[in-house]
Amino acid sequence: MLQCLEGIKHLGASLSKCCDLDRQSTAFEDPEILARETVFSVSEIEALYELFKKISSAVVDDGLINKEEFQLALFKTNKKESLFADRVFDLFDTKHNGILGFEEFARALSVFHPNAPIDDKIEFSFQLYDLKQQGFIERQEVKQMVVATLAESGMNLSDDVIESIIDKTFEEADTKHDGKIDKEEWRNLVLQHPSLLKNMTLQYLKDITTTFPSFVFHSRVEDT
């Protein structure tokens, strides 16, 4: 009997949730679907949406994030061009139309959640570094990224030093000795050096419901 009442209460709660969404006119598909297909909970999706709205309205208020708004959110200035920010943006932009909709934003950020599977993080980081998207990371690509990073941070290292750092790195990573790092070699490298994936996890995503409170309350208080 008690279980029956609980069931009805839950059903009632779900129905009202449904109605709230209709009234709210969301510009994206049902958060429940996104929650199912990512590691985020429904309330986290809603909090993420608050962040998305903030970023996407910075330059053009059209509910989409363009490259400039992305740079602004990342560097707090739209004057900064970055090889890496471009790469990240392109990977987020799975529809390849130069703008990020909320779905693309949420699905990409899901990979950065502390609870996301490590395989997803390994895959994403591999694609990030595979600048020419050829399915392997070439020595030339690594050099380009190292030089870009050093320039960005105002660090100056001689070409010899850079070459020797890359030599050492490839010695360890390129176990097939073909001058390239393929997916398998990348995977082995990061499993041995987990700190290489540290940028692939954003602890902030765990607290997102408190950092970006959404004004629609969907959490049900469980009666004990």
Add this chain to the structure above:
Amino acid sequence: MKLTWLSAFDIISLSPGFDLSSLFEKDKSHRSDARFTTQKSASTIVSRLEEVASMGSFKVKKKDGTVKMQGSKEGRKGQLAIDAEIFEITPAFHVVQVTKKSGDTAEYSLH
């Protein structure tokens, strides 16, 4: 002191363009970590850190390339603990990553 050697990918991961955490930070000054580069030798860096630590009455412990500093005064959120990890890119080029381990962020920023 034995330091962590950085590979090319470690260097690349230092790039701010790859660090999406700034999407969530409203204010850079509230970051609980900071990174800077220096061309001083490792032993100079350590001595300098020890100097700063003694000025702020911190206890210092050195372990595996990290200088751990623990405040002895009770702050608003307990004792302030700061880690300074030193990475070697070349013997004349180091990256120091400073992270607040516990305590109040405002007190940490002062130091």
